[in-house]
Amino acid sequence: MTREQLASEINAVLAAQFELKPESLQDPETKLNDDLGLDSLDAIDLVVTMEKKFGCRILEAEAREVRTLSQLYDCVHKAKSP
């Protein structure tokens, strides 16, 4: 799976789980908290959802550093192919 395909799948999951408009997920530099309104509780569910969807394990320390969509794509990508 290319990074673009992964990004597209992650965006689809975000849109469905957090009821976000797809157009709000176009810019990779979009901030999860400031721009999309996802809070620390959402972050917990986001990590679990990504792990289940992509069959990977995301380290807590790495998840904590994620601020933008781009960083999220990288984080999941890394977890999928360690």
Place this chain on the structure above:
Amino acid sequence: MTDNLKRQVAVTGIGIISSIGVTAAEVSDSLRLGRSGIVMDPERKSLGFRSGLTGKVKVVNPAAYGLDNKALRTMGEPALYGHCAATDAVAGAALSPELLGSGRCGLVFGNDSCIRSAAEAVDILRKEKGTRFVGSGRVFQGMNSSVTMNLGVRLGIRGACWTLSAACASGAHAVGQGVMLIRSGLQDVVVTGGAQETGWESMVAFDALNAFSLREDAPQKASRPFDRGRDGLVPSGGGACLVLEDLEHALKRKAPIRAVIRGYGFSSDGKHLSVPSSEGSERAVRQALDDAGIAPEMVGYINAHATSTPIGDAAEAKMINRVFGTAVPVSSTKSMTGHECWMAGASELIYCILMAEGGFIAPNINFEEADPDCAGINVVSKTHTGKVRYVLSNSFGFGGTNAAIILDFDINRIRGEL
């Protein structure tokens, strides 16, 4: 404290989600018609329940009450039902966001369990061998204060905000505490009520007490308070919300006055976990009468706690007979709703308000044969029409906790007394 020094507490909004309806109009019709909300739940039998009987609440659409997926992640059944009832009550009372967030408005609900969420979390832990898949929402779904923590945030409450647990008198004591918060001047408005989950998980341990009716062949006949053939209660639930408000405050902002709470009495038996003492409930009722400043013969209708258990109904009947004699009409709306447990004390006040507004007394359905153990009271088995001024609602719970609340429906006279 004498009456002229006491702040009067009005009910300015109501909301109800129950097995006999999910709008006030629907519930009012059910009460008038004697319509039961009890069903047989085959899942309970397949799981190994002794009784498969339960009240069945119609599915509500959360989106219609302004709830999205994010909101629902932290809300189990009690929080959802409490929210839906409160949405209707707050709209009916026309409470503005400014008043809700003024710090002069509080939120006190009765609730004593959120078992489904806790059970799900434990199941996930056992299956996954770790807590990470439990998710972020279950802790907020699973605490007893789930109703008030979710609702408080959504309503923007900045005053009192907590949940009160007192078994099957939780809802009544929550309303009672709302009354005290307003009378003391600490709050002008208190959004109050009760919530009760209906999922089978919530009734596993209760079913084990052999307290539920086994009349599974005729579910709508199973709850039969005061009747000789009663064999136990039927669990039920939902959400009930009453907006309480200092009467002068309510009149000043031209809020609708649905009733005035004239008396609240509380007591504890201090004796037994599950066997009620009619001495304890009598003290609560007499305290409510004193608080209201009225004599027993002035009460025009009693909404009994009676849950359809052999011992509990008999104890309450004896108490009613001692305090009120044989004349006052008595009915238990649990004959239709089943026992709404944590919310019963709040929902039954709403039933009383709907009866008063509709000019009727709801029947104690399934009262077919008088029981000598419940002799000496006037059980209303058919719908009565007519107006009453003072109504008493009783609520008793495990551990011997008792609550009695007296409503006054002569709004114009109270207005004149101010």
